[in-house]
Amino acid sequence: MEKAKISGYQLFVLIFLFEMGSALLVPLAGEAKQAAWLVILIAMIGGFLLFFIYYGLFQYYPDKLLTEFIRLILGNFLGRIVAFLYILYFIYLSARVLRDFGDTLLTFAYPHIPLFVANAVFILVVVYTVRKGIEVLARTGELFFVLENLLLMTFMLLIIASGMIHLNNLKPIFEISGTEMLKMGFTKTVFFPFGEVIVFLMIFPYMKEPQRLKKIGMAGLATSGIFLSVIMAVNIAVLGVDLTTRSQYPLLSLIQSIEVAGFLERLDVYFLFLLMIGGFIKICVFTYVAVSGTANVFNVKQPSRLAYPVGMIILLISIIIASSYTEHIYEGLGAVPNYIHLPFQVIIPLxxxxxxxxxxxxxxxQSTKISS
Structure with a gap:
């Protein structure tokens, strides 16, 4: 482990920014239509249940990384294999998020730049930050947390001032049954983004006050879940269900529709800032744990040396992962939750x-017998 410590507030900030991350890009739980915001809250409750599993593992091994205590539980041979699979899982997710933001950046702002160039620039900044360690990443998160909340607050005020919110668009809330909402909440939406908090089992041991971990983790999930639910509700209230679910980037469509006092409009820069903040922190966290996990499994004494090779692997995977953005999203909503998220987030941890x-x-x- 790196000789570093982060505060409870810094951990909360990292969890919040990580959860918001790429979830702001897509119409989260869009298949639930008007009840999408409610399904997100249901998925958040599912995220709490998963967090209790991860917290239970942390309680048994509070000073061990995920890749360490897997070997203690399963034995060195099998444990090393499973730990390596988790490293591949984190690398894969990092590559997926990098592809998300690379494609979005090209579609939205820089259509003439090759995807490889955009992703390469992004991953270089990520690798530089990862090499500095978890403390630098946590302090960067504190700065971005303030900036993102200012942007979101200003954005909400502008939406209200523009008078575009139509609450009738949220009706009928119960067009789909409660059983269907539970099914949607506890399948795809719980895995993304809430179940991805499993990555923090590689960061929890760095916390200064481990006794506060349960409250901080729950607070991070709850805050991000409520924010995502409110943003989805606003998307539907302004754009309507059809446009929200059909839009490639509903939040961008929402921001582009803002017009206040006849001159304050085309606030696309809001989307760009939110895009960069969320993408940067999420990719940094995934890349950091992939680097530290690799160093732990293969006994590398200086993990920072692995940052560039791991970053290069993430970059290459992000390019070859899909031939188009449509294919990338189709895989992310179809095969990934059932065949990748489910075993790594639920089955193996349980x-x-x-x-x-x-x-x-x-x-x-045994200790009781010895003492007696």
Whole structure:
């Protein structure tokens, strides 16, 4: 592990920015139509349940990284394989997010720049930050947290001032049944973005006050979940269900529709800033844990040396991951939740927690026998 510590507030900031990240780009839970905002809140509750699993593992191994305690639970051979699979998982997700933001940047602002160039510039900045360590990343997050909240508050005030909110667009809320909403919330939406908080099992041991972790983690998930729910509700209230679900970037469409006092309009720069802040922090977190996990599994004494090779792998995967943005989104909403997120976010952590419970229970009985 890196010899570093972060505060509870810094961890909260990282979780919030990480969760907001690429979730701002897409019509989250759009298939639920007018109830999309409610499905996001249901998914947030599912995220709490997943967080309790991750927190349970942390309680058994508070000073160990995910890639470390997997080997303690499963044994060195099998544990090393599973730990390496998690590293590949984090690299893959980092590449997916990089592709998300690279494609968006090209579509929105720089259509004549090759995707490779845009992604390469982005990943170079990410790698530079990752090499500086978790403390620098956390302090950067603090700065971006203030900026993002100022942007979101200003954005909401402008929306209200423009008079574009039509609450009738949110009706009927219960067009789909409660069972369908629960199914939507506890499948795709819970995995993205809430289940991705599993990545923080590689960061939790750096926290100065581990006794506050439960409250801070829950607060980070709750705050981001409420923000995402409100933003989705505003999208639907302004644009309507059809335009929100059909739009490639509903938040961009919303920002472009703002017009106040006949001259304050075309505020696309808001979207650009939110895009860069969210994408940067999320890719940084995924890249950092991939680097530290690789160093941990393969006993590399100076993890910073791995930053550039891992960054290059992420860059290459982001280019070859799909032939088009449409294919990229189709895979992200179809195959990824069921075949990648489900095992890595739910099945494996739950099995690890069960095995850890019995292992630690057995150790407790043995220590009791010895003392008696």
């Amino acid at each position: 099995l690890l927690l069960i095995i850890a419970f019995f292992k630690n229970r057995k150790k407790g009985k």
